[in-house]
C-alpha cells in the first residue's frame with residue numbers, strides 16, 4: 001500500500017486560546033509519535049494546498065463563506081459560538097485543512113497513492129452548510145466528497161465517521177442525497193444535540209451508550225454499517241477519523257482502544273478494496289488527549305499502510 005500523509009504548516013497557526021482542547025499541540029503530538037515509531041517515514045509525505053472558494057462553495061453557500069470571512073479578527077479572538085473561536089489565521093488553516101482532503105482525493109483517483117491520511121485542523125464534521133460550530137469552520141470531508149464528484153466523476157461516496165460526536169454538519173450537507181452514504185457512530189445522547197435520529201435513507205446513525213467498549217462498538221459497526229456499505233458499493237471511501245472515542249480521551253465516555261481504531265480502519269480498507277479500487281481518504285476530526293490521540297493515530301496509520309496492529313519486536 002502507498003499511504004500519503006498530508007498536512008500544512010498553516011494548520012498550527014489557528015488557535016482558540018491557551019485553555020482550548022482543540023489546540024495546535026494535537027498535530028505536534030501526532031507527528032512526534034508517528035516519527036518516533038518510524039511510520040511517518042513509511043508514508044509519502046506531502047503538503048496540502050488551500051481549497052479554492054469554488055471548491056468550498058460546492059458545500060457552503062457563497063454568502064455564508066463571505067460572512068465567515070467578515071468574522072475574522074485582525075488580532076485577538078472572535079467567538080463564533082461558545083467553543084468555536086477565530087484568530088487572524090483561522091480561515092487560512094481551515095482552507096488548507098479542506099484543501100488536504102481535495103489533494104488526497106486527487107492522489108487516490110490519479111493512483112499516486114492507495115490511501116491518504118490528512119493530519120489537519122481545524123476539524124470539519126460539525127460544520128453545516130450555513131453554520132460554523134463545534135470547533136469546525138469548513139466541512140473538510142464534505143468538500144472532498146463534492147470535489148471527487150465534480151472533478152473525478154465519483155458516483156457513490158461513502159463517508160464513515162467514528163468520532164465520539166455525531167457528524168451533524170456532514171448530514172446537514174448530504175441528507176437525502178442518494179449518492180452519498182453517511183455512516184456515523186457516536187456517544188448518545190451527546191453533542192451536537194441535533195440530527196441524532198435517522199430520518200434520512202442515506203444516513204446510518206449508530207448511537208453508542210456511554211461506557212461502550214471495543215467489543216460492543218465492533219458488533220454495532222458490523223451490524224449497522226456493513227450491510228449498508230455492501231448494498232451501496234462506494235467508488236470512494238472517506239473517513240472522518242476522530243480519536244475522542246478513545247477510553248483515555250477527556251471529552252467523551254466511550255472506551256475504544258488503539259486496536260479498535262486499527263480494526264475499523266481495516267474494515268474501511270476492505271470496503272475500499274472491494275468496491276473502490278482501494279481509494280480511501282481519511283481526515284482527522286477530534287481527539288483531545290495528546291497521548292491517546294497519537295497512539296490511536298499510530299494504529300490508524302499502521303492499518304492504512306497494511307501493517308498488522310501488533311508488529312513483532314525486531
Ligand SMILES: [Zn+2]
Nearest residue numbers: 163165244286
Ligand atoms: Zn469529536
